[in-house]
Amino acid sequence: MAPKTPFRRRTQAPSRRQSPRAGAGEDDPIEAIHCEQCGSGDSAAELLLCDRCNCGFHLFCLRPILVCVPKGLWFCPSCSTHTKPKQFPLIQTKIVDFFRIQRNHGDEKAGCRKRKKRTGALLAAKKKRKLLPFNPSDDPNRRLEQMASLATALTATGAVFSNELTYFSGMAPRSSNCAALEQGGMQVLSKEDAETLNLCKRMMERGECPPLLVVYDSLEGFTVEADRFIKDLTIITEYVGDVDFLNNREHDEGDSMMTLLSAKDPSKSLVICPDKRSNIARFINGINNHTPDGKKKQNLKCVRFDVDGECRVLLIAIRDISKGERLYYDYNGSEQEYPTQHFV
Template identity: 70%
Template structure:
C-alpha cells in the first residue's frame, strides 16, 4: 500500500520569541534572567526548554505537548494560556436551514441522489480490517441520517468548526494560482506506484459526493473537546469499508511547505523526484476530514483507537486520499486514523 500521513511540523527552535529561554524582557531584572528556572504548569518540569511556551499575560510556562489540545508548533503572534484566554467552547452555528443550505451550497433539487445498482447493494463478505490488497473487497457508501433535524445538527456542527478555524467549506481538491497546478497531480509519478480505484469504487465515491451535494449528509458530528480540540464522532453505526470522507484542501508542492507551521497537511503524492511531491493543505479550504484526529504511535495502545484508515488512490489518473472505516464503528465512537507514513518519516508523539 502506498504510504501517506498527515504532515506535522516540529516546534520552533529555541530562538523563537515565544520560547522561554529567549522570552522578551521588560525590566533590568528580567534582562538578567534567562528563565532557566521556568517550569511547566501542567507537568512541573523545566525540561525541554525549547518547547516551553510562556503566556504573554501572566508569564506562566507550558510545554507545547502538555497543552490540551496539544500545540505542534509555536503560534504566531501573542499567545495566552488557558487561564488568561477568553476562548472557550465555540458557540454553535444557529440551526437555520436556509443558512446551512447556503453554507454548504446544497443543490435544491426534488430529485433524490443517484442510488447504487442492485448488484452493488448485495451483501459483501468481509474477513476483517481494511486490507486493500484483497482486490474483491469493495468500498461502501455512507448511510445518511434519515432524521432531517439531526442532519441539520450534523451539518451545523461542521459549519461551526469551519467558522471557528476560519476555513471555507470545500468538498473537492482545489488548485490555487501560485501553488501546484492540476497538471502536477499525476498518479504515475508516485515512487512506489499507486493503486488504481476500481470502476465500482469510483461509482461509490461519486455517489457519496452526489448525496452530500443534495444534503444527504454522512452520519458524523463535530464536537469540541477541551483536551483534543475539534474532533469527530460517529452519529450512528458505520460499517467496515464505508467511505468516511475524502481528504480535501489546497494542493501544493511539498518543497513550498517544508517549513510551514500548519499541522494538518496530508501527503498526496510522493514522487521519485522530490520536487514533484505534493501535499494537501486544509487550512483555507477543507471539509470534515480536517477535524478527524490521528493516533499516537509512540504510546502503548495508541493503535487500539484506530478505526479509520487513510488510503491513496489513482482516480482517473489523479491522486486522491480517502478516509475509510477500517472496522465497524459504534455510535458515539470518536474517529482516529493512523498516518501510515514511511517508517520514522514523521514523529507522532504530539498526537492523541
C-alpha cells in the same frame, strides 16, 4: 540528500530522543522558565508564555496541542475566557448556503430514490466489492445538526467548506497531480469503487452528509465521532484542501498537511493543505501509535489511490464503528516518520 516527506505533520512536538537545549548557561534568564504541565524547562523553542500570568507551557503539553507559537496575544487555559467555539446557527438556509447544497427539491427527491436503489445494488454485490458508501442519517433535522457541527469547526479555524481538491495560482497546478509519478507506484481505485466515491460526493451535494458529528474536547480540541453505526469498509470522506508542492511547504506550520503524491523526484511531491478550504477529514484525529491503548483506538485507515490518473486520499473504516465512537487513524502509516507520543 532530499528531506523526508512530512507525511502527517500536525504539531512541532519534539521526539523523546531530542536532547535538552544546548548552550544555555546557569545564569540564562530563559533557563528559569519551566512548563507548568511537565515541570521541565527543556525545548525552550516550544515554550509559550501566557500574556496575562507569565506562566510557561510547552506547545506539546497543552491540551489540545498547539502546532506553533500563536501570532499575537496568547492566554493559558486558566486565563483564557474562550473555552468553547461559538456554535454555528442551526438554521437550514444558513447551512444550505454554507455547504452550497443543491436547492432543487424535485431533483433532490429523484436523486434520493435513485440513491436508495443504487445502494441496494451495492450491498447485494458486497462479496465482490471492496468499498461501501456512507449511510446518511434518516432524519433531515439530524443531518442539519451534523452539518452545523462541521460548520462550527470550520468557522472557528477560519476555513471554508470544500469537498474537492483545489488548485490555485502560485501553488501546484492540476497537471502536476499525476499518479504515474508516485515512487513505487500507486494503488488504482477500481471502477466500481470510483462509482461509490462519486455516489458519496453526490449525496454530500444534496445535503446527505456522512453520519458524523464534530465535537470540541478540552483535551483533543475538535474531534469527530460517529453519529450512527458505520460498517467496515465504508468510505468516510476524502481528504481535501489546497494542493501544493512539498518544497513550498517544508517550513509551513499548518497543522493538518497530508501527503498526496510522494514522487521519486522530491520537487514533484505534493501535499494537501486544508487550512483554508477543507471538509470533515481535517478534524479526524490521529492515534498515539507508541502505546497499546493508542493503537486500539484506530478504526480508520488513510489510503492514497490512483483515480483516473490523479492521486486522491480516502479515509476508510477498517472495522465496524459504533454510534458515539470517535474516529482515529494512524498519521504515519508504514513510514513511522511522525512523533505521535504526545497525542492523547
